């Protein structure tokens with residue numbers, strides 16, 4: 001399923017934080033948003049997963065306006081993993097994953113055998129089947145993240161919107177989460193702080209600064225020393241990964257004389 005974001009601006013409490021964003025994610029592509037702290041990535045994503053309404057512009061899924069859909073219809077197409085996602089109450093892991101099935105349930109709202117099968121399969125897919133009966137709040141950060149990805153996958157969406165999905169994860173878990181996301185085959189829009197992970201895993205990057213897109217394209221074209229100095233204020237040396245050839249970055253603080 002294709003995502004088309006066109007002329008999207010987002011305001012919070014009367015302040016416009018995201019300005020005139022236009023980007024496209026073709027079906028099955030993994031699109032990364034990178035940018036400094038406070039540049040507007042989460043605000044943009046919150047609007048895409050409908051926690052905020054656009055001040056202007058549209059988000060379309062295969063041409064249909066996402067903000068004009070009813071909540072259930074939207075949730076069958078798009079699942080989100082917000083930053084610092086948590087649940088208020090101490091549900092079990094199985095209960096948290098089962099919440100992903102709600103958009104598919106009508107009438108009684110009871111989980112069917114088919115719903116339970118999807119949840120069990122998705123928990124196994126993220127390597128968390130053994131956690132099913134544990135309390136969610138007592139899990140480690142990495143375990144929680146896996147469970148929330150299982151919940152998003154249990155929603156059986158066509159599009160995943162992820163805000164820093166590798167936050168708090170050790171390096172092995174970071175790689176695993178991104179592999180899981182890639183293997184899902186879904187269209188993915190994700191914010192990532194780690195530029196080297198973004199360089200390897202994303203098909204395309206959009207760099208956000210001060211609420212606007214300042215560069216877009218394949219990681220190799222976007223992650224230049226000049227852009228990193230300008231947007232992040234760091235000196236970057238770009239090297240090629242010896243096996244994959246992907247661009248990888250080594251960083252120094254940018255000295256005042258070099259800026």
Ligand SMILES: Nc1ncnc2c1ncn2[C@@H]1O[C@H](COP(=O)(O)OP(=O)(O)OP(=O)(O)O)[C@@H](O)[C@H]1O
Pocket residue numbers: 012013015017035036037038039040041042043044
């Ligand atoms: N509810 C709010 N009220 C006022 N300002 C807000 C609100 N939410 C976010 N902001 C401000 O909007 C700007 C963009 O925030 P946002 O969280 O979208 O950035 P981000 O790029 O996701 O940052 P980070 O990388 O630190 O997560 C920041 O300056 C932030 O302080």
